[in-house]
Amino acid sequence: MSEQVHHPLFARLWPRVARQLDRSGGTDHRRELVAGLEGRVIEIGAGEGSNFAHYPTTVTDVLAVEPEAHLRRLAEQRAARLDGRIRVVDGVAERLPAESDSFDAAVVSLVLCSVRDQPAALEEIRRVLRPGGRLRFFEHVAAPPATAHRWLQQLLDSTLWPQVAGGCHTGRDTLANIRRSGLRLTQLERLRFPATRLPVPTSPHIRGEALV
Template sequence: MPETRVNHPIFARFYARLSQAMEHRGLAERRQKLLAGLSGQVIEVGAGNGLNFAHYPPAVTRVLAVEPEPRLRRLARTAAGAAPVPVEVVDGLADRLPAEDATFDGAVASLVLCSLPNPDSALREMYRVLGPRGRLCFLEHVRAESAGMVRVQRLLDATVWPLLAGGCHTGRDSVAAIERAGFTVDRLERFMFPRVRTPASFFVLGTASRAPAVAG
């Protein structure tokens, strides 16, 4: 399969270093919480350098990890070799996932929705490849809750930030995008990471189900 045309060499090197620092500052524990309870076959969209792999629970029988950036994909393949569950790392784009309909029990989006050209299309793809009882686990930095910081995020996103950060946007409302794709958000936790207030410090962690909520 030919490689996709996603190429951010400078950002990939920077992110590989930054992400390790973030792990030691507490993000590793968030990843573990993100993946807890998953089982069966899982697709991870935008696997980056594979830092989630070490945290998959033993009930997961297979992970298909999709990563289009070649340098990050090479790092992810190294990480897959030490994972506690079988992980296959492949090239691919989030809005054209290399998977059949309804083939996965879980999908993982971790620090990826901020950088996708079309997050709505990618989330519809995740919805497509999940089975009827499948669930989406997400960990993302998102739009701030204060109007002043939102203005700062919009300014950054309209100017230099995406160019410097591999297409990343600081102020996307990823929870609303998840719901637009047809998911029902079951659990949502908002937190700041790191605790220093910056435009990229506003995070959400949660799960969403493919099946509609049942009135009770």
């Protein structure tokens, strides 16, 4: 059993937010995130299963790890409506319920902002990936230093935002931690999502791939 992760309000709001984000272009990002993957995949922080329908047929099975009970139930229901390749389990990113060197790819999508220990989570991802395995990521990240946007992120992260947003921190330098983890960055795209006229605190995003 994982460490307890319990965000009852966020867990009930997030599926609605995710649907709105998908209507604003998130579906295309999800498809790109998993395009071309093969073999065994572990998805960390699967939420309610928004990525499930986009896995290509070249993926033989998916272990979807989700620690929040309500979101995990929704993910289980979604997986049951699909083709049987996806198994949803309880677990946290810092201690994945999987053997070392056992997956061809790992997927993280809007989750590294909320893990309790990002370097430990990335170390676990390296552990469960086989040599040459891929990490695919789509994450919101810190705005450029010394900008009003970065100042707003720091203000939110030091006050109520993590409590109301399921542990999310808007200003984490996720890209720097991926580089420090020992994973080899091979693809990187910086983008603003959603592409609203006025940027929101979580709008700076990265999408890409890193190899073991």
